[in-house]
Amino acid sequence: MTLSEIADGKLAPRLGIKLDNISKRYGEHTVLDDVSLHVEPGTVTALIGPSGAGKSTFLRCINLLERPDSGTIQVDQHTIEPGKDVNSRDLAALRRTVGMVFQSFNLFPHMSALKNISFPQQKVLGRSKEEADERSRQLLERVGLKEKADQHPGKCSGGQQQRIAIARALALDPAIMLFDEPTSALDPEVGLEVLAVMRELAADGMTMIVVTHEMQFARDVSDTLVVMADCKIIEQGDPRAIMSDPQEARTRRFLRAVLER
Amino acid sequence: MTWLTEWACYLPQLMSGLGVSLLIAGISIFFGYPLGLVLSLMVTAKNLAVRTLGLAVVEIGRGAPALVILYLFYYGLPKFGIAFESITAACLALTWNSAAYSSEIMRAGLQSVARGQLEASNALGLSQRDTFFRVVMPQGMRSAIPGLMGVAIQMFQGTSLAYGIAVPELMKTAYNIGSQDFNYLQIFTLAGLCYAVISMPATWITVFFEKRMARHT
Numbered sequence: 001m002t003l004s005e006i007a008d009g010k011l012a013p014r015l016g017i018k019l020d021n022i023s024k025r026y027g028e029h030t031v032l033d034d035v036s037l038h039v040e041p042g043t044v045t046a047l048i049g050p051s052g053a054g055k056s057t058f059l060r061c062i063n064l065l066e067r068p069d070s071g072t073i074q075v076d077q078h079t080i081e082p083g084k085d086v087n088s089r090d091l092a093a094l095r096r097t098v099g100m101v102f103q104s105f106n107l108f109p110h111m112s113a114l115k116n117i118s119f120p121q122q123k124v125l126g127r128s129k130e131e132a133d134e135r136s137r138q139l140l141e142r143v144g145l146k147e148k149a150d151q152h153p154g155k156c157s158g159g160q161q162q163r164i165a166i167a168r169a170l171a172l173d174p175a176i177m178l179f180d181e182p183t184s185a186l187d188p189e190v191g192l193e194v195l196a197v198m199r200e201l202a203a204d205g206m207t208m209i210v211v212t213h214e215m216q217f218a219r220d221v222s223d224t225l226v227v228m229a230d231c232k233i234i235e236q237g238d239p240r241a242i243m244s245d246p247q248e249a250r251t252r253r254f255l256r257a258v259l260e261r
Numbered sequence: 262m263t264w265l266t267e268w269a270c271y272l273p274q275l276m277s278g279l280g281v282s283l284l285i286a287g288i289s290i291f292f293g294y295p296l297g298l299v300l301s302l303m304v305t306a307k308n309l310a311v312r313t314l315g316l317a318v319v320e321i322g323r324g325a326p327a328l329v330i331l332y333l334f335y336y337g338l339p340k341f342g343i344a345f346e347s348i349t350a351a352c353l354a355l356t357w358n359s360a361a362y363s364s365e366i367m368r369a370g371l372q373s374v375a376r377g378q379l380e381a382s383n384a385l386g387l388s389q390r391d392t393f394f395r396v397v398m399p400q401g402m403r404s405a406i407p408g409l410m411g412v413a414i415q416m417f418q419g420t421s422l423a424y425g426i427a428v429p430e431l432m433k434t435a436y437n438i439g440s441q442d443f444n445y446l447q448i449f450t451l452a453g454l455c456y457a458v459i460s461m462p463a464t465w466i467t468v469f470f471e472k473r474m475a476r477h478t
Binding site: 092 | 377380381383384387388395396400
């Protein structure tokens with residue numbers, strides 16, 4: 001039984017994500033107020049809401065880039081109570097299960113596209129250079145960037161960089177992918193290439209949580225729409241239902257602002 | 262005798278002095294840079310004792326004139342039974358000096374690495390060690406290169422201070438030659454030219470690197 005087989009879901013059933021009573025404060029300032037969210041494996045959850053609602057912070061709590069003050073995080077097979085001490089082995093296991101894509105791509109500028117994808121595989125999964133490179137080339141092909149393997153990120157467009165970043169995260173065979181406004185830094189047309197890759201990933205059954213302002217994507221691709229405002233989840237459910245008939249006044253106001261502009 | 266013929270006859274002697282100067286500069290840079298890296302990490306360490314020690318070494322190294330440190334090593338330490346050859350004392354003092362200056366440049370370089378790079382490394386599950394050596398350091402050192410080259414030039418010129426403790430480097434050699442037949446003007450001009458011939462191309466290379474960096478960022 002190898003780690004990658006577990007990560008591929010061949011042996012253990014996927015458990016999805018359970019986040020319970022997550023709270024986060026910076027001093028006096030509350031960012032997340034007792035937020036809970038359950039995500040079924042193989043589903044896509046879109047997280048929308050006004051700026052400052054806590055969407056990104058909440059997403060970053062899932063792989064502990066932000067450390068919540070209290071609550072329970074259950075990701076696939078791993079349970080972590082971030083209020084207490086988290087040992088580094090649990091943290092490493094958690095992060096191996098969760099892939100993340102950032103608004104600003106965060107590729108390593110001093111490495112080629114191929115190296116960006118291969119280097120973490122070698123270090124985190126202990127793959128040989130040959131194995132890692134082979135997997136990297138497969139993934140580059142999958143995101144339509146086979147010919148960019150030897151280019152450095154600086155020579156790639158934003159859309160290409162983001163697709164390389166997605167390949168880098170996928171290379172570690174995560175059970176869950178987190179997307180933090182993956183198209184916000186991109187021109188609308190360039191964003192489409194990234195959304196296309198994400199649609200494909202969703203169709204392949206990847207468990208995804210996406211913080212986004214792309215309402216079309218949220219409506220068409222996500223199984224669950226989660227609306228956050230003022231440090232809380234104010235509404236969640238079927239995306240089409242919420243978009244056509246929001247129950248909360250705050251949701252209505254937000255949707256009017258983003259849909260009817 | 263014209264200046265040129267005088268220079269021609271002084272030059273061989275002066276070259277041995279230049280060799281000593283380059284040796285001292287080379288040693289103080291070779292040991293100063295790695296030490297500077299360690300200091301830059303100590304200064305940003307969480308542990309208060311480590312941080313304080315690092316700060317003390319850096320601030321003394323930058324705050325005290327190199328000549329003072331040089332004298333302390335050569336004339337001061339024998340009080341405690343620690344005596345160095347003059348050239349060793351010069352190397353030690355200038356190493357401290359270059360470590361202190363380069364540590365500040367490296368610290369700035371390391372801190373200039375975008376936060377997103379650390380977040381990406383953490384999210385990928387890279388160890389702290391791999392994150393530092395493979396992600397942060399290569400990028401931070403890149404932006405520190407022009408500054409570090411500046412320190413190297415400064416160190417080379419700083420070797421002239423070793424004259425003060427009778428190290429037979431370029432300056433001391435020039436002085437000795439000058440005191441034989443009192444051609445101070447000619448010999449010090451030649452010594453100055455020797456420093457310039459090394460320093461000026463080094464400065465040009467630094468500027469070239471700075472421009473290249475600016476283009477890439």
